[in-house]
Amino acid sequence: MSLLEIACLVTCAGLSLAGAAVAFIVLTEGRYLGKSLVRWLYDRLAGALAASEDTARWDAFLRAVPIASQERMLDVGTAAGHLPLAVAGKPGFQGHVVGLDWSLPLIQRAQQQVRDQGLAGHTAFLVADARDPLPFALAPFDTVFCLGVLDALPQPEERLADLARLTRPGGRLVLSLSRRIRLADRDYAWFRRHLATLGFRSVERHGWTRLYDLVTARR
Ligand SMILES: C[S@@+](CC[C@H](N)C(=O)[O-])C[C@H]1O[C@@H](n2cnc3c(N)ncnc32)[C@H](O)[C@@H]1O
Incomplete structure (x- = not known):
């Protein structure tokens, strides 16, 4: 379960005003209240996020995005490392x-x-601000x-260019596209346009979860 889903659940359950406030801060990701508060919330929620591994979600992910056995990969915004765990496992x-x-x-x-x-031999983790x-x-x-x-x-155009810089020629970029909540104008057309500008081809959209689709592109 993603942080977004946890936030939605808390809000939908109508548990408290505090729950709704957490959901608002996380969903708007510091747009109004600053990034330090968002990072602080992620820090506080680390235990809950680590415990919320959703095997079905990562099984669906690996069906949509097959991984070769020798690949070198980077997961930006890895949270408690569920994707590295699914891949390395x-x-x-x-x-x-x-x-x-x-x-x-x-x-x-x-x-x-x-x-x-x-699985430590096939993984590495680092703290950095994307x-x-x-x-x-x-x-x-x-x-x-x-x-x-x-x-x-x-x-986001600059961030996408930086992700492109780290993808080897012939390699893949895999991004999520929110299906329900659009806080910016980053729809599929936006991804196609910017990925083409960055020299990516074979841009495709795949179903993933209730909340997210995946966008894959090859450099
Ligand atoms: C909604 S969670 C997604 C986690 C995971 N990628 C997934 O799909 O389940 C967002 C993650 O991105 C991290 N994050 C948000 N802003 C970031 C930034 N500026 N630099 C690095 N990580 C960031 C958060 O700490 C959190 O772990």
Whole structure:
């Protein structure tokens, strides 16, 4: 279950005004109240997010986005590392997946989970703010994931260009597209236009969850 889904559940359950306030802050991702408050909330929710692994969601993801056994991958906004865990836990996986998030408590949870599951050799995690250029040399990754994050970032064209920079020629970019909540004008047409400008081809949309579709593109 994603943070977005948790926030929606809390609000829908009508548990409290505080629940609605959390949902508002998370859904608007600091647009009105500042990014420090959003990061602080993610830090506080780290335990709940780590415990909320939804195997069916990641099974559906891996059906929509098949992973080769040797791939080098980056997951931007990895939260408690559920995607790296799903990928590295695939039988026969020999590649490497790096999870990046701006929340230290979430990254610590991710590190604990990969250690517990004996997957630390195929994963690495780091704390970084995706609002800034990401700390990697040119195009080191076969696949770059950015799920449930891009909507929240200012200057999305620049952020998309930075994700493109990290994708090797011939590699893939995998993004999420919100189906229900559109806080900005980032619809499928927006992705197609900007990905084409960045030299991506084969832009495709795939169903994923009730809340998100996936957009995949090859560089
Ligand atoms: C809605 S959750 C999505 C988590 C995961 N990618 C998924 O699809 O389940 C958003 C994640 O992005 C992280 N995040 C939000 N803004 C970020 C930023 N500026 N830099 C790095 N991580 C960020 C949050 O800490 C959180 O873990």
